[in-house]
Amino acid sequence: AQKITQTQPGMFVQEKEAVTLDCTYDTSDPSYGLFWYKQPSSGEMIFLIYQGSYDQQNATEGRYSLNFQKARKSANLVISASQLGDSAMYFCAMREDGTGGFKTIFGAGTRLFVKA
């Protein structure tokens, strides 16, 4: 079974508008962390935002916010005021604290295209 599901292979957004990238996850571990990474065409993985399973408030980092709905096991990324430089691949990821290796599991990604 997929641990991380990103159902949008590609998304288009107009510059300066907000966009939501979907992510659902599956875990039985009560303690886990959810992450979003940006991967531009240059290939590096850029950390954007983190949400802990016990965090009461949704995480925010500048123009990025994470809409965390624990009961629905969703962790959608909201990018406000999109910029051309936001065009990239976005990966949702999860770390389960109960596993020995503390690996990060990634979703398949969503490619975001920002239109001028």
Add this chain to the structure above:
Amino acid sequence: EPEVTQTPSHQVTQMGQEVILRCVPISNHLYFYWYRQILGQKVEFLVSFYNNEISEKSEIFDDQFSVERPDGSNFTLKIRSTKLEDSAMYFCASTNTRSSGGNEQFFGPGTRLTVL
């Protein structure tokens, strides 16, 4: 700001040859990881390493792969006899805690391995 570094940035090798990918994690980090990303696909966990031993490995990490921390700074991934399907971007990552609590894995810029 401290960062994970990887060398080389691009490695081209002939099928059957051995390659060693090198990583220098952030200096006070204790947990080290290798991931790979085949072109156009998601990032896949290979192995995690802590206290000079493998904590967890995926089914991808077969006998052809090995990891080592030969000194206090380097963390290496060796592929003994490369196959065409080993062509991918290989990311090294490190973190300083076993918990996902607010501490993302810091990723290196990646090494693109091309097997001919």
